[in-house]
Amino acid sequence: MxxxxxxxxxxxxxxxxxxxxxxxxxxxxxxxxxxxxxxxxxxxxxxxxxxxxxxxxxxxxxxxxxxxxxxxxxxxxxxxxxxxxxxxxxxxxxxxxxxxxxxxxxxTSDQHEWFQDSREDRTNDKADWYVWADAKADGTPPNNWLSLFGGSAWQWDTRRGQYFMHNFLDSQPDLNFHNxxxxxxxxxxxxxxxxxxxxxxxxxxxxxxxxxxxxxxxxxxxxxxxxxxxxxxxxxxxxxxxxxxxxxxxxxxxxxxxxxxxxxxxxxxxxxxxxxxxxxxxxxxxxxxxxxxxxxxxxxxxxxxxxxxxxxxxxxxxxxxxxxxxxxxxxxxxxxxxxxxxxxxxxxxxxxxxxxxxxxxxxxxxxxxxxxxxxxxxxxxxxxxxxxxxxxxxxxxxxxxxxxxxxxxxxxxxxxxxxxxxxxxxxxxxxxxxxxxxxxxxxxxxxxxxxxxxxxxxWRKEHPALQNGDFEWLESDPALLVFRRTNAQETITVAINMTASALPTKVEGQAIPVPGFTQTGSDTIAAYSVAAWVH
Missing domain, CATH: 3.20.20.80 (Glycosidases)
Structure with missing residues (x-):
């Protein structure tokens, strides 16, 4: 168990x-x-x-x-x-x-055996495993859906005489999850x-x-x-x-x-x-x-x-x-x-x-x-x-x-x-x-x-609040990210300065070292720096 x-x-x-x-x-x-x-x-x-x-x-x-x-x-x-x-x-x-x-x-790939079977005809046991549709009366695809990789999301298959859907490459036919x-x-x-x-x-x-x-x-x-x-x-x-x-x-x-x-x-x-x-x-x-x-x-x-x-x-x-x-x-x-x-x-x-x-x-x-x-x-x-x-x-x-x-x-x-x-x-x-x-x-x-x-x-592993604690934003300088993580064992406040300038902050609690950063004062956070406090 x-x-x-x-x-x-x-x-x-x-x-x-x-x-x-x-x-x-x-x-x-x-x-x-x-x-x-x-x-x-x-x-x-x-x-x-x-x-x-x-x-x-x-x-x-x-x-x-x-x-x-x-x-x-x-x-x-x-x-x-x-x-x-x-x-x-x-x-x-x-x-x-x-x-x-x-x-x-x-x-899947169009080389997958499922697709190879599906494209053979409209009656085989995999016929409905992919998204197939008839052409419109003028021969164009059944709708306006697009592929992420460019062009229509539909590719004509001459063997089956229908279009198949692909959200990506035309060699990546979409499976029919309705089946x-x-x-x-x-x-x-x-x-x-x-x-x-x-x-x-x-x-x-x-x-x-x-x-x-x-x-x-x-x-x-x-x-x-x-x-x-x-x-x-x-x-x-x-x-x-x-x-x-x-x-x-x-x-x-x-x-x-x-x-x-x-x-x-x-x-x-x-x-x-x-x-x-x-x-x-x-x-x-x-x-x-x-x-x-x-x-x-x-x-x-x-x-x-x-x-x-x-x-x-x-x-x-x-x-x-x-x-x-x-x-x-x-x-x-x-x-x-x-x-x-x-x-x-x-x-x-x-x-x-x-x-x-x-x-x-x-x-x-x-x-x-x-x-x-x-x-x-x-x-x-x-x-x-x-x-x-x-x-x-x-x-x-x-x-x-x-x-x-x-x-x-x-x-x-x-x-x-x-x-x-x-x-x-x-x-x-x-x-x-x-x-x-x-x-x-x-x-x-x-x-x-x-x-x-x-x-x-x-360091993250040493602090349970950082692994599974609740999250709350705190008021701070607009350019500063300050938030609190809390669980049953501890409460930690984290301040992150992702800018090129030192920023003012005022956080209560006991400062704790964050690997790689040195907190130079209690009222400012240095440029490109992180600080933390426990409560």
């Missing part, structure tokens, strides 16, 4: 996201792999995180780098084998690390990995499982609350209000079915990605009641706005809307420009800014998600058009350069290939600036961002 702490480790647990292609290449082919991750588990454990989340490593043609799955129950050979993955689980668990894996349920057999197959997939020993799932685009079966046209995103959050606003996709294409209430019953499966495996968890208009609404809806998702995160802190007023209002929206749900916060991931650049590019002290941003992530109410390289303070890499791999970036270049800049190889040592591979090439180029910030360079500097991150998350 697991204790309550063991069952609910995810409430306040720190998650470290790994993009397997870019973490460590163990065999010299230029692509990161599962044995490479295993070799770095000691490094990960030293970050004082509680879990790792692996982006997709399943069998795939890799047109969207693993988010186009052709076999949900196997490892793509470029990453290793199922045996390697089981070894990773065992090694991670020996170090006290939980293992979460990406699950891409909304769509109970599809739901059952997906839940069986979840059980497969849970039986193998994983501790939970990150659910890709969890709000996109269902569509309006009447195929009603999308309206215009004619007010701010109707604009899709998580995509470059220049993308035509953002001009529509996608309430018919996704975010359907039908999803709630399926999430309850999924939660029932998770409950068969005590101590496991789910975190859902929500890219949507009014993301807070769905974040609350999907995590309320303890019978759907355990956690969810939206893109409100993964965009360009970073001024203190925006952060304050955004977090307050979470607090006002979430109720009994639980948030997961990230400042960077594999889909957005790294936070050191996206938020901190104009900072007068870039290193100081990175550390205050990491401190914000570590002290908010919720479960922090740290993206690989964030602990090194890596800025966005500069990937030229001729080196791009991301189909999203290739389609929208140059206004949007895609996601390759945050996916370049992890720098382990300061040499040409960054210690990422023993071969002479890597699937994306190693950013020269990153080599100077390599793990080997930062490990030997006591005050480096890497060593700061290690101490920051160790």
């Amino acid at each position: 697991l204790s309550n702490t063991e069952l609910n480790w995810w409430r306040g647990g720190v998650i470290y996201q790994i993009y397997p292609r870019s973490y460590f290449d163990s065999n010299g082919d230029g692509i990161g792999d599962i044995p490479g991750i295993i070799s770095k588990l000691d490094y990960i454990a030293q970050l004082n995180v509680d879990a790792i989340w692996l982006s997709p490593f399943f069998t795939s043609p890799m047109k969207d780098f693993g988010y186009d799955v052709s076999d949900y129950r196997n490892v793509d050979p470029m990453f290793g084998s199922l045996h390697d993955f089981k070894h990773l689980i065992d090694e991670a668990h020996q170090r006290g690390l939980k293992v979460l894996i990406d699950q891409v349920y909304s769509h 109970r057999d599809v739901q059952d197959a997906i839940l069986d997939t979840a059980r497969f990995w849970l039986d193998l020993g994983v501790d939970g799932f990150r659910l890709d685009v969890v709000n996109m499982y269902f569509h309006d079966e009447s195929f009603t046209d999308n309206g215009l995103a004619d007010s701010p609350e109707k604009v899709f959050v998580g995509v470059d606003p220049k993308n035509p996709f953002c001009r529509q209000y996608h309430i018919n294409q996704m975010c359907r209430d039908d999803n709630l019953a399926f999430l309850q079915r999924l939660r029932s499966v998770m409950n068969e495996y005590p101590g496991t968890t789910t975190v859902g990605e929500i890219g949507a208009p009014q993301g807070m609404k769905y974040m609350a809806q999907y995590t309320s009641g303890g019978d759907k998702l355990h956690m969810a995160y939206t893109f409100e802190l993964l965009n360009d706005a970073h001024d203190p007023d925006y952060i304050r209002k955004t977090i307050q929206k979470v607090e006002d809307n979430l109720g009994d749900g639980w948030p997961c916060f990230a400042l960077s991931n594999h889909d957005v420009v790294r936070s050191a650049t996206r938020w901190g590019q104009d900072a007068k002290d870039p290193d100081g800014f990175v550390r205050t941003a990491l401190s914000l992530l570590a002290t908010l109410r919720g479960s922090p998600c740290l993206y690989q390289g964030e602990e090194l303070g890596l800025p966005e890499a500069d990937v030229g058009f001729e080196q791009l791999q991301d189909p999203f970036g290739i389609e929208f270049w140059p206004e949007f350069k895609g996601r390759d800049g945050c996916r370049t190889p992890m720098p382990w040592i300061n040499e040409a290939m960054g210690g990422f591979t023993s071969g002479g090439h890597s699937w994306l180029p190693v950013e020269p600036i990153h080599r100077q910030l390599a793990v080997s360079e930062q490990t030997k500097v006591d005050e480096s961002t890497l060593n700061f991150t290690r101490r920051l998350f160790a």
